[in-house]
Amino acid sequence: MKELSLHILDIAENSVRANATRIDIDIRETEHRLTFTVRDNGHGMTEDFLRTVIDPFATTRTTRSVGLGIPLLKLAAEQSGGSLRITSRHISEHPDHGTTLCADFDKTSIDYVPLGNMAETVCTLLQGRPQIDFVFTHICGAHTAELDTRELRQVLGDVPLNTPEVLDWVKSSLCEAYHNFK
């Protein structure tokens, strides 16, 4: 993947597949480090499956037996002197089930993959899954970019989040916030 934001899109897709109704994407950045967390309330993974999840040959997909999303992200994190952690509570054992994935990176490493276009990742998620609650927060020093789809839905009423005009608004809203980051 050329950008970390593409990994985030890919990982959030796992949450969607786990029937999550809410997905929190949280990015914290300092001068030297970037940490992102994707947290969902989906059905979670059993301890046995969690142990195998970094193996490329572990996947829930039935069409093929290879899943590369998490192994690729783990590689990207570890290559840049960072790490990947996943905790999960499976629906069969925990009423408050869900999965939390946390990856951190050393931004000064030559192998650090830039974050890239988060506005486009957020818009892609809303376009494909307008019914899910997404809570996005990116804090970088004194700057914040954030979006909570529950707030947008309160304003929008019956108008779906993936209406093109609404997605345009979301994109320019985030781009505006990111403009201040520079």
Next chain:
Amino acid sequence: MKSLAELAAIRDRMKDKIAIREGSGDIRIVIGMATCGIAAGARPVLSAFMEAVSREGLADRVTITQTGCIGICQYEPVVEVYTDGQEKVTYVKMTPERAAEVVQKHIKGGAVLTEYTIDASNL
């Protein structure tokens, strides 16, 4: 942060349109958005489709959806176009530029761009 008032204005504009839009949308564009698709560049392709459909004023007739792995990862980004009463068209190795062209010539103009379809692919 852009104002929520702008969002409310969008809502008011869209309210009347939604009733019309439901049940229409005779063309469906489906974009593969699994790990393979994302790694190959599906995200900017999706954005390009959304922009071009809005720009050409086709939003009432066209639905854009995302799907998982279509099963031909080596040809990603893969885009399928479903039109009522016609055979499915599968575009492979898409780029944002090709996406804009497909919207203009195929979705709007009705002419399938066979040079970008899987049948034309000699890989």
